[in-house]
């Protein structure tokens with residue numbers, strides 16, 4: 001097969017190669033594994049993709065993805081209304097939920113500030129955070145951002161932004177490895193970082 005050909009198999013490989021952690025080589029391997037197992041993988045995957053693409057929505061409150069908006073977390077009345085945990089990505093929300101240490105609500109920024117990539121405050125879900133704080137009289141904002149340079153730039157921007165609101169601002173305790181993303185932390189480290197959070201200033 002000529003790999004420059006624009007046929008369905010090559011298209012499939014190209015799409016798979018775009019997934020995080022995969023490149024062209026792994027993309028080819030994954031494509032072949034899927035194609036060879038038509039009943040076991042290919043058709044169930046096709047159905048799962050269809051289901052997901054039809055049913056998934058973005059939560060109008062926190063920016064999470066779920067099958068309904070507001071999402072299951074925002075619809076849960078038994079959480080602590082006073083605290084919102086701000087995270088970069090949905091994977092961070094999942095990590096904190098897995099650790100089962102946090103009882104409040106979330107707010108997903110959808111990325112971090114990065115001048116080179118053209119990500120400014122307007123590209124992030126920041127204004128809605130201000131609205132939520134005002135509307136719900138939120139008492140504490142936990143900035144659960146990664147220890148990357150961009151994560152820390154975003155942290156300092158948010159600390160300045162939140163000065164205008166009557167709200168306590170905290171950040172995760174040390175113990176987050178430099179350059180580390182929340183998703184890579186084990187539950188114990190993440191739990192400790194949240195429990196021993198400190199005032200952000």
Ligand SMILES: [Zn+2]
Pocket residue numbers: 059060061062063064070071072073074075
């Ligand atoms: Zn939500």
